[in-house]
Structure formats: structure tokens, C-alpha cells
Amino acid sequence: MATPTGAKKELKGADRYKAGVLEYKVMGYWQPDYVPKDTDVIALFRITPQPGVEADEAAAAVAGESSTATWTVVWTDRLTAADLYRAKAYRVDKVPNSPDQYFAYIAYDMDLFEPDSIANLTASIIGNVFGFKAVKALRLEDMRIPVAYLKTFQGPPTGVMVERERLDKYGRPLLGATTKPKLGLSGRNYGRVVYEALKGGLDFTKDDENINSQPFMHWRDRFLYCMEAVNRASAATAEVKGHYLNVTAGTVEQMYERAEFAKELGSVIIMIDLVLGYTAIQSISKWARKNDMILHLHRAGNSTYSRQKNHGMNFRVICKWMRMAGVDHIHAGTVVGKLEGDPLMVKGFYDTLLQPHTPVAPELGLFFKQEWASLGKCMPVASGGIHLGQMHQLLHYLGEDVILQFGGGTIGHPDGIQAGAEANRVALESMVQARNEGVDYLAKGPEILAKAAKSCKPLQHGLDTWKNISFNYESTDTPDFTPQVTPAR
Amino acid sequence: MHENPRNMTQGQFSFLPPLTDDQIKAQIAYAIKMGFAVSVEYTDDPHPRNTYWEMWCQPMFDTKDPAAVMLEVNECRKVWGANHYIKVQAFDNARWRESVAMSFIVNRPKHEPGLGLARTEGPGRSIHYRVHSYATDKPRGERYK
Numbered sequence: 001m002a003t004p005t006g007a008k009k010e011l012k013g014a015d016r017y018k019a020g021v022l023e024y025k026v027m028g029y030w031q032p033d034y035v036p037k038d039t040d041v042i043a044l045f046r047i048t049p050q051p052g053v054e055a056d057e058a059a060a061a062v063a064g065e066s067s068t069a070t071w072t073v074v075w076t077d078r079l080t081a082a083d084l085y086r087a088k089a090y091r092v093d094k095v096p097n098s099p100d101q102y103f104a105y106i107a108y109d110m111d112l113f114e115p116d117s118i119a120n121l122t123a124s125i126i127g128n129v130f131g132f133k134a135v136k137a138l139r140l141e142d143m144r145i146p147v148a149y150l151k152t153f154q155g156p157p158t159g160v161m162v163e164r165e166r167l168d169k170y171g172r173p174l175l176g177a178t179t180k181p182k183l184g185l186s187g188r189n190y191g192r193v194v195y196e197a198l199k200g201g202l203d204f205t206k207d208d209e210n211i212n213s214q215p216f217m218h219w220r221d222r223f224l225y226c227m228e229a230v231n232r233a234s235a236a237t238a239e240v241k242g243h244y245l246n247v248t249a250g251t252v253e254q255m256y257e258r259a260e261f262a263k264e265l266g267s268v269i270i271m272i273d274l275v276l277g278y279t280a281i282q283s284i285s286k287w288a289r290k291n292d293m294i295l296h297l298h299r300a301g302n303s304t305y306s307r308q309k310n311h312g313m314n315f316r317v318i319c320k321w322m323r324m325a326g327v328d329h330i331h332a333g334t335v336v337g338k339l340e341g342d343p344l345m346v347k348g349f350y351d352t353l354l355q356p357h358t359p360v361a362p363e364l365g366l367f368f369k370q371e372w373a374s375l376g377k378c379m380p381v382a383s384g385g386i387h388l389g390q391m392h393q394l395l396h397y398l399g400e401d402v403i404l405q406f407g408g409g410t411i412g413h414p415d416g417i418q419a420g421a422e423a424n425r426v427a428l429e430s431m432v433q434a435r436n437e438g439v440d441y442l443a444k445g446p447e448i449l450a451k452a453a454k455s456c457k458p459l460q461h462g463l464d465t466w467k468n469i470s471f472n473y474e475s476t477d478t479p480d481f482t483p484q485v486t487p488a489r
Numbered sequence: 490m491h492e493n494p495r496n497m498t499q500g501q502f503s504f505l506p507p508l509t510d511d512q513i514k515a516q517i518a519y520a521i522k523m524g525f526a527v528s529v530e531y532t533d534d535p536h537p538r539n540t541y542w543e544m545w546c547q548p549m550f551d552t553k554d555p556a557a558v559m560l561e562v563n564e565c566r567k568v569w570g571a572n573h574y575i576k577v578q579a580f581d582n583a584r585w586r587e588s589v590a591m592s593f594i595v596n597r598p599k600h601e602p603g604l605g606l607a608r609t610e611g612p613g614r615s616i617h618y619r620v621h622s623y624a625t626d627k628p629r630g631e632r633y634k
Binding site for chain 2: 161224228231235418419425429430436437457
């Protein structure tokens, strides 16, 4: 990029504001000596500069374009406390094993952002800057949100502990299933799947992300039949049961209408899709808090920008934003299932959703120490190509606070849906029992399941059907750091 | 078609064969190792939203011996076992949980009538549901006879 002045260092005063074009780093967006304040928002970007653009200039450009800069000097900057409002790139590291990529740390003063607005935060951080020509590719890897800013957000409307208390379910992962086929069932047929799965032993069933109100099944019909199924199953088992009623719609007014109807019918939970947009998510989150409703989020759409390593944003950032925006459940990976998910990366997502504070852990992709300021915990959901033969691995990798969703693994059971649900529940309970008894359940998982199957035929048949199914593909979103690397700063 | 034969499946282990005393003791030992306070509760109303079962004793915050907790389970069984559900609960008072960490059934009444569903039809095809525990049709003390 041409610099008329040829300046190398940050310019000040009249020189800085002479009309023309300057390099971003001499405009004040590169400040290697800057020490971030506790109240700063910090973003970590993976930058692939265009050939010929230095890493620090590229970092400064990202800082500039995501805060106050435009392409040319403007004198009106001088009407403001411009030094404060400028984002500051203060550190650039080479990405291990990726010669053309850099991690850039950029600090933003908290006053750049509207309180309690994910939309406003993201309009800066992932706004224009991602199309900026000086960088070939750009990925938002992580963010440190200051406690003061977090405190302006409501967080999950219910939170893990209150959800468990409402459901009266403790000490084990919850079980769910997505109704299949995802498209085409009539309301009456759809409710049948819900009833069978819940009566068989699952805690939850779920609408799929693209089930809204289509010609084959309009939303009211689905809601009515599903609630018949939920209540029948609840009476049959003496357990609280739920079906995530997807209230996603074309307009927010319709979304509220659907949510109100779910409430009228006595549902404990509703569901939304990530494609709703951040503003609508925050709105329905506040509605959910007000109406004692658990709020399930399906991450539809995220892989379009979170999967590739060089461009877009890491899913852990979505996890952070969604914990702030306030959802109770979010799909966050299975490790062993059919969808993308390196084990360490998935642990980073789960920790981000569940922990009261997370330390720096580059091997998990966590670049910052994050205090969560008493925001509730958000329950991760593991869904997509998992089955009962993997129960020991699921419990080991994902822990107790998780919803394991076996859609095909319930509905596709050779003896029917109730049998599928029962098999999953028996597999889960026997694994938790073994873990609590001190058994090395990860190593002995198959033995534990085989033993439990002796008194549960559906489990035996499930194991016979799925025991050899696994999805061993290499992940694309993998850690850049091995656990031996010492975290810097 | 296969039908789930159980009609009251609250708690962590209701889908497994009834736990033996040794198995119960192993779970209690785990709870104590985790720093949880174990308690024993009983009821004759298995309604899913019957939150407050009768407390057999306070949570045993200071008891470190699983056998001592097992003794309470067995004492409770002697008094209420014939016609009540009894559960063992473990409470975790650590910050960020401060709630129940474990809960499982250790005793069932001899006869389990289960729950029924009553429907009240409303406008627009909507139905209001009432889940109702058959045992509560009779006053307490006369149920399960």
C-alpha cells in the first residue's frame, strides 16, 4: 500500500491528519506497546495478508476497518477522542506450521459497543472487515469479553441447573432425538414418532431446523399433536418430557405467535434456528426468561463460515455470543458422530458453554482467560450420527451436562422407536452406573453394554445393528497448538 | 411392537434392574467421594412435578461412611417401604451447581398404579392436559391398599 509520507512510525498531530492516504499502522492502529485494559474487548484474528502486505500492517488494517478507519485520512477524527476509539492491534504471532498466516490480537475500548447487543458487537468485529482487500483471508478465532460488558447481557434464560431442577433429571446426560424423516410427515404421523420416543425413555424430542410451517404440516397442527404425545408420554412414565417446538418463522411477529401457542399448550421448551439472526435471538431469549421457557438453539448455517480454517469465524466465538445472547441449548459437536469435530476443539466449545471461567488453553483453541461473570451455563447438544454403541466414548468426551441426541439411532431401531429409546436409556444408565462405581468405562465400554444387553433385548438388537458404525474422517478445524506449547501471555 | 414396560422411570437408574444393596452402596460411596451430601426421601405420589417428597432425614453433610447412609435407607424402607417410593439424592453445594447432583429410586411400592391423563378440550382444537397420579385418588395413608 502506498504511503505518501513514507513514515514508519505512528504519526501524531498535524502530520497525522494531513489529507491523503496513510498506512494503517502509522495512523495509530498498530501499537505494539499497548497493554489491554481489563475493560477492553479483545479479538484474535487469523490473518492471511495479501502478498507484499506486512503482517503488522495487515493487523493494523483489520483493527482500523473494524473500528474507526476509512480508506483515507479524515479531519473530523479530530472532533473526537480518536485515540480511544481506534482499535489497537498490539501483537502479531506467526501461526505454527502455516507460513502465510498470522494471529493478530486487537483490543477495542468497551465504549465502541452498545450494551446488551450482539448485533452491534458483531457489526464491528465481523462487519466490513471480512471483505477487505488487503487481507486474502480472515478468521475470527476467539474473543475476550470483559466482565463489565458481559454484565449487560441476560445470558441463558434458564441455565443448566435450573433446567435440571425443572425437569427433575440429575446425574446423567439427557437423551433426545430429532424426528425423522425431517420433512414430509403430517402432524399426526409426526406426533407418533414423538410419543414413541418419549414413552420409550427419551427426555426430549426435537423438531429439525427446517421444520417450520410447510404445506405438508402447518405449525399449529404440529404443536397440537406433539403436545398430545408429550403429555401422554409424561403420564405413561411419571417423568417430565419435552418436545423442542421450533418457532422459527419468516417474521418475528409470527415467531412470537408460535411461542405464545407453545406456552398455552404447556410446552416446557421451544426452539429457534441460528439463522434467525442475533437480534431476534436476543428478543426471544428475553421472552423465554419471562415465560419460564427453556430455549433450544439449532446452529443451522454455522458451518458455512465456521468450518474452514483460513476464513470466517471459529464456532467457539458463536458459543460465546450465544451464551451472552442467551440460549439454554446449543448444538456443539459430538466428537464421534457424522459432523465435523476434533475432540480438543469440541472440548473448547463445551468449556466455553459450561464453565464459570476458562483459562488460556491454546490446545483447546482458547486464547484468552475468560471470566463468565455469573452468566448461566448453556447445555451443549451432541447430535448427528451418534449411536448407543459409542456410549462410553460419549460420556468420556462430553461429560454429564450434555444432551445426547440419537435421531436415526432411536427411530431406526429394528424393533421400533420405543425399543430404540429404551436401548439408548439402558445403555446410558449402565454406563453412568459403571463410571460411578469406579470402573474404567472407556476401556470396558463394549463389555458394560454387552452385560446390560443381557436383560434388555432392545439394547442387544441395537448393538447388533450399529456396533461397527463409525465416522472416521479427518477434521478440518483442528488445533494449531499441541498441548506442549506454553501459552504466551 | 415393543412397548416400554415401566410406568415410573424417574431417577438415574430406573431402566436398570432394581439396584442391589451393594450397588446402592457403591453409588453412595461415589457421591461421598465427590463431596456431595446424601439424603433419603419418600413419597406415595409419583407425579412428575411432585417436587417435595417427604424427607427421611436432613442431607447427611458430614457422613463419610457409605454404610451409615445405607443404614438410613434401610430404616426408611422398614417404615415406608411397603407402599412408598424411596429415592436417594446427592446434593452438591459447590458454587455454580448448588443443586441436586444425583437422584435414584431405591424402593418401589408393591403395586404401582401409575398415572393417567385427563383432557379438557378448548377452542381451536387445543387441549388442556392434566397428568394425574392414580394413587392420590385416596387420602394419604390409604393409598396403595
